[in-house]
Amino acid sequence: MAAPRMISCVLALATLTLGACSAATDRPSGGQPVVSGVAGGSGAAPSAGASSGTAAAPPGTAAPSASALDPAAYKTELETRRKAMAGAIGSMAGARTVKTLGQRAQKAAEAVESGAAALAAVTPPDQVRSQHDAYVASLRDFATALGGTAGKVGSRDLCTSSAALSDVGGALKSLDQAGQALQQAGDYPADVVSVKAGGKKNRRLKNGSYVRRGSLTGRSSLQIDNGGTRDAVVTLVKGGSKVLSVYVRKKAKFKVSGVRDGTYKIYFTHGVDWDGKARAFTRQCSFERFQKSVKFKTTFTATQIRWHDWRITLHAIAGGNARTSDVDPDDFPG
Numbered sequence: 001m002a003a004p005r006m007i008s009c010v011l012a013l014a015t016l017t018l019g020a021c022s023a024a025t026d027r028p029s030g031g032q033p034v035v036s037g038v039a040g041g042s043g044a045a046p047s048a049g050a051s052s053g054t055a056a057a058p059p060g061t062a063a064p065s066a067s068a069l070d071p072a073a074y075k076t077e078l079e080t081r082r083k084a085m086a087g088a089i090g091s092m093a094g095a096r097t098v099k100t101l102g103q104r105a106q107k108a109a110e111a112v113e114s115g116a117a118a119l120a121a122v123t124p125p126d127q128v129r130s131q132h133d134a135y136v137a138s139l140r141d142f143a144t145a146l147g148g149t150a151g152k153v154g155s156r157d158l159c160t161s162s163a164a165l166s167d168v169g170g171a172l173k174s175l176d177q178a179g180q181a182l183q184q185a186g187d188y189p190a191d192v193v194s195v196k197a198g199g200k201k202n203r204r205l206k207n208g209s210y211v212r213r214g215s216l217t218g219r220s221s222l223q224i225d226n227g228g229t230r231d232a233v234v235t236l237v238k239g240g241s242k243v244l245s246v247y248v249r250k251k252a253k254f255k256v257s258g259v260r261d262g263t264y265k266i267y268f269t270h271g272v273d274w275d276g277k278a279r280a281f282t283r284q285c286s287f288e289r290f291q292k293s294v295k296f297k298t299t300f301t302a303t304q305i306r307w308h309d310w311r312i313t314l315h316a317i318a319g320g321n322a323r324t325s326d327v328d329p330d331d332f333p334g
Contacts, residue, residue, distance in 0.1 A: 017249055037087040052247075068123045071186060077122055078182075079189045081115040082173055085139070086192040088112065092146075095161045095194040096278075098285065098329040100154040109146035116140045131182040138171075138178035139323050145171035156285050159329075160275055162198060163282035169197035203271070203274050204231055211245040211279060216258030220296040223311040225253045230270040230284060232314050237265045242333045247274070248314070259296050266290045267333055268314055279334060287327040 069077065089105070095101035116139035123133040145168040152158040158167055165172065172193060179190035205211075211233055226232045226248040235245040238258075243264065249255045259334035267289040271281020290312070298307040 005260070006290075013283045025204070041193055050310060058214075068125055071125050071207040074122070074124050074128075078120070080191050081118055082192055085115045086194055089192060090194055093161050093165060095164075096151065098156065098159050100330075101159075101161055101164060102150055105146055105150035105153055109143050109150060112139055113143035114147060116143060125186070128182060128185045128188065131178070131185045133276075135175075135178040135182045138175040139192075142168065142171045150167050158283060159271065159285035160278050160280055160282040162272070162278070165195060165197040166200050172197050201273050203276070204249065205247040205274055207249040207252045208246070209247040211247060212242060213246075214243040215260060216244070216256070218258050218260035218296065219298050219307040220259040221304070221309045222247050222259055222294075222301070223253065223309070224256065225311065225313045225315075226250055227313065227315040227317075228270060230272055231274065232268050232270045233274075233281075234265040234268075234314070237267060237333055238262045245333075246312075261296050261298050263293050263295045265293050266312060267327065269332065270314070287329050287332045288324045289327050291323045291325055 065211070088108040092101065092104040092108045095104050116136050119139070123130075147156060149164050149167045152167060153164060166171060172195075176193040179192060180189040182188050189226050197306050212235075222236070224234055224246070226251055231247065231249050233245055233247050236243045239262075240247050243258070246254060267287075269281060269285060269287050271283060271285035273282040274280075294312075295308050296308045296310070298305065
């Protein structure tokens, strides 16, 4: 830690500069986090179970397959499969954390694949054979897409349910259309899609926007330098309570003034496309915290007032030695 020093006018007690890198792609060549002095203020074919004979069909109608389900039995089979698949898809859409999203996306993929396999073994009424086959094929395509999305959530390329739904948007739309076609052909329950997928977005807040703003009546300041390639949100936690969260754009700086005395833990998340409702980045997210807490303290003497100011960098800088740790997304202060 650099030795404190006094400067004229502001009489600020200098502290240290913390530097960290949120992702390997943000590190400059040879860069290390730094400590130095500073002063101032995230369709198979239908079952081959036909009998050796077929019943004669009335004139002008097609002969039904002997193994085909009647409409009532087919509706029962569809309804049984529909509930499980629709429930899994809806559960994924309702996920509120990255970890939960990954788990539910994988379960949804498995549920849809299981439903597709079961329906592929069914011989539907002849009148809806083509719609049935298209529906089963769409289910399989959607299950494959969901599996890929679950992998992207695991690697933090996708971080919210809205981003996951956008990722499978094409397959979701095709499945919805196939289900509607089957429904319209005979009022069959094939509506497994109860959610909508939005398009890919790149929403950003203005630099220095407060996501959460607590009391800022102190003398100290926190200078934030985000030299990385993604926007960030920095959060200060004091005694287990979140005090403030501020948005800092990539390649930008912001100074939080009025920080009150106390010891704070500093968390930060990087990412792309800020979802204000979810209060999270929807893509390319990471979650970290500085290992060392920072202390802001104001000292009054008969002739002077001294206070601590801190400067943090969210990217590696040459000569740095401050350390950060990855944070489980479920443990990140939200």
